[in-house]
Amino acid sequence: MNFDLSHEKLFTYLLILCSIIISFGGVVRTHKTTYRACAVGRLNMAAAAAVVFRRNLFPLKLGQKACALHSSCALRDADPLPQASFFPPNDATMLPPGSFSDKVAFVTGGGTGLGRAMTQGLSQLGATCVIASRKLEVLQKTAEEITAQTGNKVFPVACDVRDPAAVAQCLDQMEKLTGLPDVVINNAAGNFVSPSEKLSPNGWKTIVDIVLNGTAFVTLELGKRLIRQDKGASFLAITTIYAESGSGFVVPSASAKAGVEALYKSLAAEWGRYGLRFNIIQPGPIRTKGAFSRLDPTGAFEKSMIGRIPVGRLGTPNEIKNLALYMSSHYATWMSGAVVRLDGGEYVSMAGEFNDLRKVSKQQWDLIEAMIRQTKGS
Ligand SMILES: CCCCCCCCCCC/C=C\C=C\C(=O)SCCNC(=O)CCNC(=O)[C@H](O)C(C)(C)COP(=O)(O)OP(=O)(O)OC[C@H]1O[C@@H](n2cnc3c(N)ncnc32)[C@H](O)[C@@H]1OP(=O)(O)O
Numbered sequence: 001m002n003f004d005l006s007h008e009k010l011f012t013y014l015l016i017l018c019s020i021i022i023s024f025g026g027v028v029r030t031h032k033t034t035y036r037a038c039a040v041g042r043l044n045m046a047a048a049a050a051v052v053f054r055r056n057l058f059p060l061k062l063g064q065k066a067c068a069l070h071s072s073c074a075l076r077d078a079d080p081l082p083q084a085s086f087f088p089p090n091d092a093t094m095l096p097p098g099s100f101s102d103k104v105a106f107v108t109g110g111g112t113g114l115g116r117a118m119t120q121g122l123s124q125l126g127a128t129c130v131i132a133s134r135k136l137e138v139l140q141k142t143a144e145e146i147t148a149q150t151g152n153k154v155f156p157v158a159c160d161v162r163d164p165a166a167v168a169q170c171l172d173q174m175e176k177l178t179g180l181p182d183v184v185i186n187n188a189a190g191n192f193v194s195p196s197e198k199l200s201p202n203g204w205k206t207i208v209d210i211v212l213n214g215t216a217f218v219t220l221e222l223g224k225r226l227i228r229q230d231k232g233a234s235f236l237a238i239t240t241i242y243a244e245s246g247s248g249f250v251v252p253s254a255s256a257k258a259g260v261e262a263l264y265k266s267l268a269a270e271w272g273r274y275g276l277r278f279n280i281i282q283p284g285p286i287r288t289k290g291a292f293s294r295l296d297p298t299g300a301f302e303k304s305m306i307g308r309i310p311v312g313r314l315g316t317p318n319e320i321k322n323l324a325l326y327m328s329s330h331y332a333t334w335m336s337g338a339v340v341r342l343d344g345g346e347y348v349s350m351a352g353e354f355n356d357l358r359k360v361s362k363q364q365w366d367l368i369e370a371m372i373r374q375t376k377g378s
């Protein structure tokens with residue numbers, strides 16, 4: 001019998017064996033690294049398998065604990081690159097205090113992640129906020145926390161943006177609570193990575209319904225009401241850098257976000273005459289539980305993702321907050337139909353044909369240059 005087991009395969013099998021032991025609650029030492037299963041119960045096996053998967057793609061640092069796939073564990077935090085020290089995030093709120101006094105802001109998906117950060121910023125600068133999404137308890141907790149911090153009211157309203165009747169009801173409720181908004185941020189989204197050949201019709205529909213139809217229902221219903229009341233407003237949509245390029249493995253999201261951009265650019269042209277502005281932010285990767293748990297659940301890709309960001313680090317929710325506040329404010333009244341990318345340079349870094357030459361060392365460059373200079377004629 002021919003046992004063709006390379007070191008790599010043997011190591012993988014060993015790790016799978018370890019993961020099975022881990023899944024029964026054990027602690028395993030391999031290569032001086034202690035892996036302790038962070039999950040209990042049914043998720044144990046999945047977590048341990050994720051560690052094996054990740055270890056084989058990108059080695060864990062010594063002593064780093066495996067924490068994949070379990071909600072009780074903090075999300076892994078891959079190191080920034082050295083150049084990130086030139087570009088520290090400035091999380092302070094940028095606009096002057098009171099920039100949104102007497103304004104009402106409506107933020108979809110305002111209970112978590114980037115939506116929460118933008119709501120916090122608007123509230124801090126004086127806005128009365130209404131936040132809407134499916135999970136009322138999450139919204140309530142965020143609303144209480146922000147109001148306690150800023151002293152300004154944040155109203156939670158349950159709403160599934162996929163349902164136009166629910167959207168209309170939510171806006172009725174807002175009108176009673178605060179009147180129509182001056183600032184609208186369409187931030188709610190759904191996403192997951194999946195090979196497209198595994199997508200069911202309902203998988204496709206779910207993402208397109210949340211992202212494109214949800215944004216359209218909110219925007220069109222609010223727009224009609226604002227037009228009827230002759231009230232101006234700023235609309236902002238949060239899309240993504242791959243809305244422009246497209247991307248494999250998140251095809252429903254890429255298609256829907258591209259649709260949102262077309263919707264916003266079109267309405268910028270059509271509804272300016274009613275006092276309505278429409279702009280778009282395309283964020284690069286920012287660690288939020290919502291995004292990373294669905295787009296990189298094993299944590300295997302975070303390091304390589306940071307590696308392709310010229311600024312050498314992920315963005316922060318507060319960086320998106322500051323841009324969103326500016327674009328929604330009275331400092332930006334001449335801005336409409338704009339698409340602003342905020343991604344540490346990731347988009348251009350992935351696009352440039354020769355950008356991988358960053359990996360070439362000084363000595364290799366000397367050699368390459370000498371070879372090129374030796375070439376005569378064509
Ligand atoms: C080189 C790799 C680099 C990795 C980088 C990682 C980090 C990158 C950061 C950059 C991010 C860029 C853009 C981000 C865009 C975002 O939008 S992030 C925000 C993500 N947040 C959310 O998604 C929050 C809300 N999401 C949800 O509620 C759910 O996830 C869901 C599925 C969207 C909706 O929930 P629900 O309505 O309950 O739907 P379900 O009934 O569960 O499912 C509906 C159908 O979808 C199918 N499905 C669900 N999950 C999957 C999956 N993982 N794979 C395949 N199919 C899936 C499900 O089976 C249902 O279909 P069927 O009825 O046919 O079974």
Ligand SMILES: NC(=O)C1=CN([C@@H]2O[C@H](COP(=O)(O)OP(=O)(O)OC[C@H]3O[C@@H](n4cnc5c(N)ncnc54)[C@H](OP(=O)(O)O)[C@@H]3O)[C@@H](O)[C@H]2O)C=CC1
Pocket residue numbers: 108109110111112113114115132133134135136138159160161162186187188189190210214238239240241282283284285286287288289290291292
């Ligand atoms: N984080 C990142 O790296 C990036 C994020 N983005 C975009 O930023 C935005 C915020 O994402 P992020 O904060 O990371 O992720 P989150 O998952 O935290 O935010 C998504 C929000 O959408 C809400 N939501 C989902 N489905 C619905 C629905 N059917 N009706 C109403 N609300 C819904 C969720 O609340 P609930 O579950 O209560 O409904 C949640 O608050 C999204 O538009 C995303 O596409 C873009 C590029 C990069």
